Amino acid sequence: MSFLGIDLGTGSLKAVIVDENGRELAAASVAYALDTPHPGWAETSVQTWWQALLDAAVRLPAELRRDVQAIGFSGQMHGVVLVDAAGEAVRPAMLWPDTRAQLLLGEWPEPQPNPVAPGMAGPLLSWIVRNEPASASRTRWALQPKDWLRMALGGAIATDPSDACATALADPAGAWDAALLERLQLPRDWFAPLAPSYAAGGTLSTKAAQALGLRAGIVLATGAADTPCAALGSGLAHDGDALLTTGTGGQIVVLAEQTPAAARGLHRYRAASDHWYRMAAMQNVGVALERVRGWLGYEWADAYHDAFGDTAAASTSTASSAAPGLTFLPYLTGERTPWLNPSARGGWLGLALDHSRGAIMRAAFEGVAFSLRAGLDAIRASGASVSALKLAGGGSVDARWRQLLADALDVELHAVDCPNAAPRGAAILGGLASGHWHAGDLARLAPGTTRVAGPRGDTALAARYARFLDLYGRVESWFDDASAR
Known part of the structure; x- marks a missing residue:
């Protein structure tokens, strides 16, 4: 029995398989570059992410992939992926280093529950509404990166509090701020329903399973942002x-x-x-x-x-x-x-x-x-x-x-x-979502540490x-x- 964790990072995708005790069995990493089509922009095509996932999967031993019971997801925070009603990306994903929305930050008057940065989903979506109305009109969902990946694998449209609360569009607990969305003229129905990071968020589709060498129907965890996944995995x-x-x-x-x-x-x-x-x-x-x-x-x-x-x-x-x-x-x-x-x-x-x-x-x-x-x-x-x-x-x-x-x-x-803390944390979420582990098991799953400098x-x-x-x-x-x- 094993669990797969996928970390969709800014510069690379990492995939890790852990065993039933949380020990890493195999890992693969595929790097990619972000695009800067204009000064201050930071984007990546979702096809770049998808190809990186395929390349990473093939580098994992086939026999380990066949034994995977569930998949968990970790993803870079703050950015946003716009998809249409068919689940196709409307435009390249916008990422956290992006500064195009910097002049819109005044729409978030102080005090805010968290600092607001131009590369967060809120300012980026406000920029889209003002500057790319054609993209906005085609949009059905505004997803966080890891939520797009789960959807692409056949999972539910959902997000978790760790990602939602970092969009500058939700309260500190992660619930969407309807009044703020209305003020910013952002459609409320763009935003996915919330589920715990460790909740089941659908199952792996047959098509995705064939592409990745996995078994169809295994549980997909909702997942979490990369920083809390790294904390969990560490x-x-x-x-x-x-x-x-x-x-x-x-x-x-x-x-x-x-x-x-x-x-x-x-x-x-x-x-x-x-x-x-x-x-x-x-x-x-x-x-x-x-x-x-x-x-x-x-x-x-x-x-x-x-x-x-x-x-x-x-x-x-x-x-x-x-x-x-x-x-x-x-x-x-x-x-x-x-x-x-x-x-x-x-x-x-x-x-x-x-x-x-x-x-x-x-x-x-x-x-x-x-x-x-x-x-x-x-x-x-x-x-x-x-x-x-x-x-x-x-x-x-x-x-x-x-x-x-x-x-x-x-x-x-x-x-x-543990060289791959974020994908390991994602894999643990997969184990929680499938019922193999429970909250009381997390402390014993902590990896060892070595003092390396003082x-x-x-x-x-x-x-x-x-x-x-x-x-x-x-x-x-x-x-x-x-x-x-």
Whole structure:
């Protein structure tokens, strides 16, 4: 008996099969690029996602696929897929890094239960109504990415509270805000009914089963957004448990049994279980480092070596060996926590003739680490005490990068002994939806962890973090002025 978890990410689709005890048996990943047809846009064709799913499925052992009892879904948050009455996509999916709706954010007057960003479904749909009336007239459903995928596999039209509450169109518990939808002139019947993340959401169609090498009729869980799936897959089970995920973006999640108080720059969302969580969401982690690596013409192994030196040196030296006057702001796609500024942009300050390519790359690593620290500081200011973080995500495996994160964030890092936390969490939802597991089983399903880094009290790094914050404060108004022209 086994369960399949599918994570529909921004830059890749991951599929994981776990056994009846939650142990990973096989995994596959297929990367793809997002499209930017106009400045500030971020889109992907749903056919790109579908082909990635087919490619991932064929990489999983056929005998394991035949044994799958249920499928769970995890998906990138905030974006939206418009489909017609036949379930066909009206246009490419719009994704969370998209900033085209930035000028519409004033339609969400303060106070809001959560920060509103232009790449959320609400602002994006408002933009569609104003700028693509033909697309709006064809739309029957406005779906979250993972909900589109479940529908494409034969499942029910539904969504869950963890995704709904992050659309800027629902209350903190995830219920659609009918008054807000009316004010924004968004049809109420575009929005799918709610079901728990762990509820059954239909069964796999014969056509999809044949395409994927699975058995028709197996249960499809409703699923959840990728961050709560990663928290579930990483074993967050108790109040105060905390997780750092690094991928295209970065999230710091702290689990809560009760609804967290609102705090500027932080999100408070529903978990995949019946918990809540507070979250700092930083948009520019892997996406910024990948772009800098490309600009500098690095392969990843060389980028790490030139930025940090060899692994042995990194484990014994402090982080203060970087160029002291060089600062990188990583905000290539605007930023959410803590700045709530979609106009924020990136760059280096302090470049000199003697700076090497490695020094420029190192500054980029530090800038991304500092942006994560700014998010963690917002969580700490909200009243949560965080001295240790579980660590998950494909962008956090290099020992030198982990040490920099521990130093910059001033935390102990405990790597989750599970390389695919979000799809594993999705697979667990599949097991819950099929009745194999129950809520009381979640704590025992938590994977093991390994302490991989701790803070070394690097005062020079702390000074560079202060410089980073000072630099952003000095240029913030300039970014706003530039975006208005």
